[in-house]
Amino acid sequence: MPPGDSAHSARTTETRVFGIRHHGPGSARSLRLALEKYCPDAILIEGPADADPLAAFVAADGMEPPVALLGYHPDEPARAAMWPFAVFSPEWQALSYAAENGVRVGFCDLPAAVTLAMENEPGDRTDPLALLAEAGGYDDAERWWDAIVESTSDAEIFTAVNEAMAALREFAEHESDENPRAEAGSMDIAFASQRIVVDLHTLRREAYMRQVMRKVLKDGALRLAVVCGAWHAPALEGKLGPAAADARMLKGLPKGKATLTWVPWTHSRLASASGYGAGVTSPGWYHHLFTQTEQPIARWLTRVAGTLRANDLPVSSAHIIESVRLAETLAAMRERPMVGLSEVTEATRAVLCDGDETMLRLVTTELVVGEALGSVPEGTPTVPLEADLRAQLRSLRMKQEAQERTVDLDLRTDSGTAKSRLLHRLRLLGIDWGRLAQSQVRNTGTFRETWTLRWRPxxxxxxVEAARWGTTLRTAAEAKVLDTVAYPDATVGTVATALESALLADLGGATNGLITRLESVAALDHDVTHLLAALPGLLRTLRYGDVRGTDTAALGRVADSLLLRGCAGLPSAVTGLDADSATELRALIDAVHLALSARDNEWATATWLSALTALADRADVHGTLVGRAVRLLCDAEIIDAAESARRLSAALSVGHSAADKAAWIDGFLGGRGLLLVHDRNLLGLIDSWLCGLPEDQFVATLPLLRRTFGAFDSGEKQSIAQAVRHGAPTPSARGTTEFDTERGALALRAVSEILGVA
Incomplete structure (x- = not known):
């Protein structure tokens, strides 16, 4: 053996285990001090062991926490797991220390390939912090940890933390394969409120950690630092024992595949309220404590004041000074070494918010939790689809932000059109970064779009899930949109919606296939409601050519065919409908009428108005449909005001029930009361009918009438009320004193025949 090797073997090794709390700024500062004092030559961190190659990206340009390790199954991307890190996470500080000092670093927990292969990964059922807080006389584990650990920076704190955890684990029950749910044994009375259990999954994780520690020591590490959750520290300290026992513990673990990368994360997803098991209640506050070491309380309350001022709440410098004094006084009265979040919150509520809980919730959301979004370097391993997305974002100068932001896109510019196409492609792929603002949905196809953007981890x-459809956003979106209409039961509405989405996203490779599919589906679909539901979307797409530079000429033939078949089938579709079905069909008729008005095609308009005229003349159709047909024909100037009044008067005649009359009025007015503001004769007819209703009929029709008139604009309702108050005009003489002799003769003949039979 060479002399050097003999000397190396004679040197002793040392291992220090640092039991930390995930995402604790006090732990992070203390860990940094401890590592600088200990000077390890190797560091192991609790995290997926197969993520070791990604540790090299920690010091790369563009890496900005909060970030997370993302592990996913390459064949089933929906099976994924995240391991988040913030700048105040002790694990991140260990990674940073290793990168800055050239120290070997890796992860030691179960690999992501094993974790993802487990059908149900169990979590720890024991909360050690809650037990220690209870033993210390605290009813809140967060408050206890904040007072004991987070408010100080001490390199030696880990010895005390490890000893406390070791004391807890003396009373713990250990699960095994043979006895996965051991009965409670004797335990100290201080912890009687909760069973202390070390579950089988935790034991396997700790066995794997020890195996990795053995390997690192065997590879030549002399001063090994292990950074892990405090609960695991007692299992990793001291002699590691024989490896055979750990190998038996790990035998039979499922094995699978996993791909790992770094992804941006947010403070809100570090919060325990988000459902993250290792989350903290106040990531924004912890980030402030870690980054602002000089006068952190005064700086924090100054930020709070700035947030309140931005929301129009007057806060002066005197308020800030007084709130700092109050927070410090509360901490002194409670014998705490430093002002904590509870003292700061109470001072904020009392001084800066004047007791207003609404403003305090705003501070909690924007500052205490926060919404910082991290970033990862350009060279981080990723799927080709994400690489394409990053390239397009750089080209379009779009930035992913955690805060919700509204943007207006002018589709007459190349930049606006390109951004719109990108966002529509992302929506098709299920990547909901942006959503169309509600107020702009009705104006799809115009020169402007309004989007609300918010990036979520x-x-x-x-x-990753969308990457299976293609390597670029265009090809992936084309493949997915064609797949959505490929199944045999696809309806006309489904295909038409997919076609509209494809045109908005400029997916030329899918357009022809979708049009062909739409023609074949429409030829076999005889449901008039399906045909009418598909028409508005198709008619909107016909308007995109001028704005988006998309060839939509082939759609004209399909749209005209659907319109012709819809009009032909409308007479049978409106027969025998109940109130709910009639209301749904009325909405479809409204949508088609509006879309045809925007299209401005003489043949299509004439065809549609002819179908509405036939509907308005029928007496065997639900009143809401007939009333709506009369109103649309009146708006199109096919029926004049006098004819509208005559039809309304006939609908309110004695031969109809009160419910039928109310339905006709609902269809005729339909949420637009402007007609009654300008046509006082119609208003007089309705007013006279209402005033003449018996009490039982009025009560029966009141819900429908309230819905009808309640949908009017406030200005319309005021004008109508003023007209009625001043006396609505009585119906015209033609409607009350003139007689239709021809109709009267028909009635007399019918009465004579009835009497003759009698």
Whole structure:
């Protein structure tokens, strides 16, 4: 053996285990001090062991926490797991220390390939912090940890933390394969409120950690630092024992495949309220404590004041000074070494918010939790689809932000059109970064779009899932939109919606296939409601050519065919409908009428108005449909005001029930009361009918009438009320004193025949 090797073997090794709390700024500062004092030559961190190659990206340009390790199954991307890190996470500080000092670093927990292969990964059922807080006389584990650990920076704190955890684990029950749910044994009375259980999954994780520690020591590490959750520290300290026992513990673990990468994360997803098991209640506050070491309380309350001022709440410098004094006084009265979040919150509520809980919730959301979004370097391993997305974002100068932001896109510019196409492609792929603002949905196809953008960490998984459709956003969106209409039961509405989405996203490779599919589906679909539901979307797409530069000429033939078949089938579709079905069909008729008005095609308009005229003349159709047909024909100047009044008077005649009359009025007015503001004769007819209703009929029709008139604009309702108050005009003489002799002769003949039979 060479002399050097002999000397190396004679040197002793040392291992230090640092039991930390995930995402604790006090732990992070203390860990940094401890590592600088200990000077390890190797560091192991609790995290998926197969993520070791990604540790090299920690010091790369563009890496900005909060970030997370994302592990997913390459064949089933929906099976994914995240391991988040913030700048105040002790694990991140260990990674940073290793990168800055050239120290070997890796992860030691179960690999992501094993974790993802487990059908149900169990979590720890024991909360050690809650037990220690209870033993210390605290009713809140967060408050206890904040007072004991987070408010100080001490390199030696880990010895005390490890000893406390070791004391807890002396009373713990250990699960095994043979006895996965051991009965409670004797335990100290201080912890009687909760069973202390070390579950089988935790034991396997700790066995794997020890195996990795053995390997690192065997590879030549002399001063090994292990950074893990405090609960695991007692299992990793001291002699590691024989490896055979750990190998038996790990035998039979499921094995699978996993791909890992770094993805941006947010403070809100670090919060325990988001459902993250290792989350903290106040990531924004912890980030402030870690980054602002000089006068952190005064700086924090100054930020709070700035947030309140931005929301139009007057806050002066005197308020800030007084709130700092109050927070410090509360901490002194409670014998705490430093002002904590509870003292700061009470001072904010009392001084800065004047007791207003609404403003305090605003501070909690924007500052205490926060919404910071991290970033990852350009060279981070990723799927080709995400690489394409990053390239397009750089080209379009779009930035992913955690805060919700509204943007207006002018589709007459190349930049606006390109951004719109990108967002529509993302929506098709299920990557919901942006959504069309509600107020702009009705104006799709105009020169402007309004989007609300907000990037969420889980969209990283959505990108991976969408990667199976293609390597670029265009090809992936084309493949997915064609797949959505490929199944045999696809309806006309489904295909038409997919076609409209494809045109909005400029998916030329899918357009022809969708049009062909739409023609074949429409030829076999005889449901008039399906045909009418598909028409508005198709008619909107016919308007995109001028704005988006998309060839939509082939759609004209399909749209005209659907219109012709819809009009032909309308007479049978409106027969025998109940109130709910009639209301649904009325909405479809409204949508088609509006879309045809925007199209401005003489043949299509004439065809549609002819169908409405036939509907308005029928007496065997639900009143809401007949009333709506009369109103639309009146708006199109096919029926004049006098004819509208005559039809309304006939609908309100004695031969109809009160419910039928109310339905006709609902269809005729339909949420637009402007007609009654300008046509006082119609208003007089309705007013006279209402005033003449018996009490029982009025009560029966009141719900429908309230819905009808309640939908009017406030200005319309005021004008109508003023007209009625001043005396609505009585119906015209033609409607009350003139007689139709021809109709009267028909009635007399019918009465004579009835009497003759009698």
């Amino acid at each position: 889980e969209l990283a998984v959505a990108i």
